[in-house]
Amino acid sequence: MRVGVLTGGGDCPGLNAVIRAVSKSLMIHCDATVVGFEEGFYGLIERKSRELSYKDVSGILAQGGTILGTHNKANPLSYFGADGADVSDQVVDYYNELELDGLVVIGGDGTMSISHEMQKKGINIVGVPKTIDNDLMSTDRTFGFDTAVAIATEAVDRLQTTGQSHKRIMILETMGRYAGWIGIESAIAGGADVCLIPEIPYDIEKVIEYCEAREERQRFTIIVVAEGAAPKGGSFVVRETVEDSPDPVRLGGIGNAVKAQLEPYLDSEIRTTILGHVQRGGTPTAFDRILASQYGAAAARLVMNGEFDRMVALQDGDVTSVPLVEVANKVKTVPLDSTLFDAARAVGMSFGD
Ligand code: F6P
DSSP: OOOEEEEEEEOOHHHHHHHHHHHHHHHHHHOOOOOOOOOTTTHHTTTTTTEEEETSSSSOOOOOSTTTTTOOOOOOOOOOTTTTBOOOHHHHHHHHHHTTTTEEEEEOOOHHHHHHHHHTOOOOOOOOOETTOOOOOOOOOOOHHHHHHHHHHHHHHHHHHHHHHHHEEEEEEETTHHHHHHHHHHHHHHHOEEEOOOTTTTOOHHHHHHHHHHHHHTEEEEEETTEEEEOOTTOEEEEOOOOOOEEEEEEOOOOHHHHHHHHHGSSEEEEEEEEEGGGOOOOOOOHHHHHHHHHHHHHHHHHTTOSSSEEEEETTTTTEEEEGTTTTTTTOOOOOOOHHHHHHHHTTOOOOO
């Protein structure tokens, strides 16, 4: 058996743990040859691949990033390197030339959507849900999310002590695109006072009232704001837009926008920290290493069983799989009836509503 593997979209802690689990499972259990594509779909389009040895995929479990490299612009259906032309046929030719029986694609919603289209063109694909944002449909968890929450929580912890020392208002901007998973979980884990997320458009007057009440009690305030958060009747803040990308809008800047909205009304000094790509780098947590290993093993099993056009998923504690089409181009936000809100509101956290 010959099986390809690639990592697409933004990187995330745990990619190497998945590559290792997929490759070792296939090598050990069916003596497969594993072919790694460099930089995601870019490698499939530009014919950049190499056979991976057992040694290549050993010792990488705890390593951040991806040994294969990744690309967040390469889409065979609209390739930036060919003025947006559809180059999927040449990709299918390359896949066939390499005599592959299947391809494991590790990526987010954009990558799953491309994968579903490529499956229709004859490439046998199994997806693995990756992203720090945890915003993929049909899975309770994406790998990488736990690590991002741990990093953001540590940032909240550190802002607590410096904020307390100066009685300041400390704003932490987290990533997460249009979902508030990293924001709400790190706010709860770090004991933040205010949490602003895309799921609940905030009323700045409510945030001001909340901070004023804390000032009266001589208390400092920690505000976690997810990059996709927006005020009632307003829009999220765009850092930049990128042409020829499946994900052309880059969010960022809401932390400073909230600071500017609060400053005229409050006595305290306000500081903003934008956590950025720190949330994506470095070694995965134990939880993410385990989840990535479970996903990798499950993806290899699907390939061995000839079950394609599916993505491995975690549902109610069990590793299972779902059709790729269920996941393609969809976003899973934090449900408003989630018990996360109960836990947060129980201890007085404000969502600016
Ligand atoms: O999807 C992962 C993510 O880190 C988002 O949270 C963030 O909005 C985006 O990627 C940043 O993308 P880039 O690495 O292109 O700046």
